[in-house]
Amino acid sequence: MWCLRLQFQFQCGRGQHLPPRIKTCRAPLYSACKAGGEGDRTQSFSLSVCDSRVRVTGVSSPALGSTGLNWTQTGLEQSSGLKMKMFYISTLLLISFATLDARPQTSGLVQKCKSGPMDLVFIIDSSRSVRPFEFETMRKFMIDIINPLEVGLSNTRVGVVQYSSQVQNVFSLKTFSNKSDMEKAINEIIPLAQGTMTGLAIQYAMNVAFTEEEGARPLSKNIPRVAIIVTDGRPQDRVTEVAAQARDTGIEIYAVGVQRADVSSLRTMASHPLDDHVFHVESFDLIQHLSIQFQDKLSCVDMCTEMDHGCQHKCVNIPSSYYCECNEGYKLNADGKTCSLIDLCAQGNHGCEQICVSSPGSYSCACRAGYQLNEDKKTCSLIDLCSQGDHGCEQICVSSPGSYSCACRAGYQLNEDKKTCSMIDYCSYGNHSCQHECVSILNGYYCRCNEGYTLQADGKTCLADDMCNVVDHGCEFKCVSTPGSYYCICPEGQELQADGKTCNKCSTGYVDLVLVIDGSKSVRPQNFELVKEFVINIVDSLAISAQGTHIGLVQYSSRVRTEFSLDQYKNAQDIKTAVKNVQYMEKGTMTGLALKHMVEQSFSEAEGARKNVPKIGLVFTDGRSQDDISEWAKKAKEAGITMYAVGVGKAVEDELNEIASEPVNKHSFYTADFSTMNLIAEDLKLNICPEEIKGTTETKNPCDCEHLVSFQTSTITKLESLSEQLAQLNARLDDLENELVSKK
Structure with a gap:
């Protein structure tokens, strides 16, 4: 058997007497105060706890005598002589009696009652650290809090959310309207038994549980929103920001921690004052006793309605008591009930030079009409409303006795606010006839063309400066603009076709081209796909046919593989399909072995090499060769x-130059990144074409008649545009000159 004895004092005072219908565990203590009569005094008590049985005995109380007050029928004298042991007083016991003195203090915040309906949501921790029998105490904790509440759609609504690594809505605020259904649902909760994501649960409560869709009443109805969080551990996510957001939306948060719960996290989550919203107990066995405090906080009796409080202005209900307050601008009299107006102006020390204006709890100085308050906020000075600068007129302020009005300069009109001005928009009249854009100016307007167009001599229509940018020209290589028209050109070595848009390919000659591509592991799969696109780009530039250009493809790494020979495909589409189907080899970089394979096999008659047809080899690599290349590059x-070398990334310049034919600068190419390989494709395409098909671009004589006419037309157009702009500038100068003259 274990026993604990604690002696303490309870402060009796005005407003402490409870109505007969209040039946809480503190009723015997208040009864002792009531028996002692009115007035502030101290009542002493003795608290005894033995084997979970509690006895409270009044000391020197004429109302109680030696009988005392008992919650149980068993006293301390049944210890049968056993030695009494003193135990550490748990946090629960101290909290339970800390609120016995319910009188408001002169310092700190007073926790008021939650009388009337509210929206209450329990957020309970069902992580794996909460054992089954401990979870049962949480069920009872919730049920004990709900029991004294008046629940219903027009009264208090209750919802329950459990969380672990995820959040589960047990039932919403709109789900049940009676306690029995709520109790049944609480008893059927199956714990989630995972992590402790408290921040996620608060986020869910804010974004879902307390929404009108889930049964929460609109904020405009001022129904309190209350959340009770119960947890036994440290949150595994962040709670500071989301808890602050929840509180900012009007949710009052109570944080209850059990056993290993992190007190600093509880204080971060809870509403203020923290002493009234943060609770921590040492075990789940003790949590059920906290329900008494929550009953007091959430469903306490409204003492202001139960008793004749006598407050003149406001009665403020607090747990088990009340106190009086006055409206703003009034002070509470010595009787603690009546109020009197605070008239600071009447006290005569306000310092206002002209007028003192009283307001509840404060005052301000004012001036008579035609005067303004100085910076000292007490003295006044005579003012000219316009010269003061606070008239708000954008352009002109016109003073009048005791008032002013706003006006605008010529070419502007007063807006509806009677202060600001806007330029008269002549374009809005709709008769400007501008082809593109009308621009209003002071006392007029002018036409303006969109970017890339030039205003014509009529001052209204527009002509494109660069026709290539405004039409779908369809030029394969390049579009050249002329005044009002355009034409297409081709790169050097290619001729414009009959359609006036496309350029010829290597169609007047043909070659046997073998592409030798690096498939080593340093290339990587995604870059190998870019290499294949590069090969396809080369294929598109050549005229491939049975009698035209033939192409073969070889891939190498630690070994060499012929992907297709020179005589295997006779059209570009089949070659491109075969290139797309090539599989990446990976492994090493044996460039010398690949050159040997190209010389001995790829350009052999057995694999389709033709006599008297130019032979071109194009070697692609991304790094230093792991074998010697000198012998077979020379052979x-x-x-x-004719050898071409293309290097990417870490390719070695010396090896590229050794592979390439002379002159090296026309047969060796390098780019730092796979994604930019196509930048060298155009030069490579032209070099691969046989020399005999490279033509020259015709140079036209700029003195030909058609060129002189074109130049003359363009020059006249630009001169007319400049003349129009000059005329507009002269008009604006005239307007400014007239305005200056009128002001004189």
Whole structure:
């Protein structure tokens, strides 16, 4: 058997007497105060706890005598001589009696009652650290709090949310309207038994549980929104910001921690004052006793309606008591009930030079009409409303006795606010006839063309400066604009076709081209796809046919593989399909072995090489070769093969130059990144074409008649545009001159 004895004092005072219908665990204590009569005094008590049984005995109380007050029928004298042991007083016991003195204090915040309906949501921790029998105490904790509440759609609404690593809505505020259904649903909760994502649960309560869709009443109805969070551990996510957001939306948060709960996290989550919203107990066995306090906070009796409080202005209900307050601008008299107006102006020390204006709890100085308050906020000075500068007129302020009006300069009109001005919009009249854009100016307007167009001599219509930018020209290579028209041109070495848009390819000659591409692991799969696109780009530039250009493809890494030979495909579409289907080899970089394969096999008659047809080899690599390239690079050139080398990334310049034919600057190409390979494609395409098909671009004589006419037309157009702009500037100068003259 264990026993604990605690002696304490309870302060009796005005407003402490409870109506007979209040039946809380503190009723015997208040009864002792009532028996002692009116007035402020101290009542002493003795608290005894033995084997979970509690006895409270009044000391020196004429109303109680030696009998005392008992919650149980068992006293301390049944210990049978066993030695009494003193135990550490738990946080629960101190909290339970800390609120016995319900009188408001002169310092700090007073926790008021939640009388009337509210929207209450329990947010309970069902993580794996909460054992089954501990979860049962949480069920009872919720049920004990709900029991004394008046629940219903027009009264208090209750919802329950459980959380772990995820959040589960047990029932919403709109789900049940009676306690029995709520109790049944609470008893059927299956714990989630995972992590402790408290921040996620608060986010859910704010965004879902307390929404009107889930049964919360609109904020305009001023129904309190209350959340009770119960947790036994440290949150595994952030709670500071989301808890602050929840409180800012009007949710009052109570934080209850059990056992290992982090007190600093509880204080971060809870509403203020923290002493009234943060609770921590040492075990789940003790949590059910907290329900008494929550009953007091959430469903306390409205003492202001139960008793004849006598407050002249306001009665403020607090747990088990009340106190009086006055409206703003009034002070509470010595009787603690009546109020008197505070007239600071009447006290005569306000310092206002002209007028003192009283307001509840304060005053301000004012001036008579035609005067303004100085910076000292007490003295006044005579003012000219316009010269004061606060008239708000955008352009002109016109003073009048005791008032003013706003006006605008010529070419402007007063807006509806009677203060600001806007330029008269002549374009809005709709008769300007501008082709593109009408621009209003002071006392007139002018036409303006969109970017890329030039205003014509009529001052209204527009002509494009660069026709290539405003039409779908369809030029394959480049579009050249002329006044009111355009034409297409081709790169050097290619001729414009009969359609006037496309350019010829290597169609007047043909070659046997073998592409040798690096498939080593340093290339990587995504870049190998870019290499294949590069090959397809080269294929598109050549005229491939049975009698035209033939293409073969070789891939190498630690070994060499012929993907297709020179005589395998006779059209570009089949070649491009085969290129797309090539599989990446990975492994090493044996460039020398690949050159040997190209010379001995790829350009052999067995694989389709033709006699007296130019042979071109194009080697693509992204790094240093792991074998010697000198021997077979030399043999390739001796065999009459024109060699091109393309390097990317870490390719070695010396090796590229050794592979390439002379002159090296026309046969060796390098780019730092796979994504920019196509930037060198155009130069490479032209170099691959046989020399005999490279033509020259015709140079036209600029002194020909048609060119002189075109130049003359363009020059006249620009001169007319400049003349129009000059006329507009002269008109604006005239307007400014007239305005200056009128002001004189």
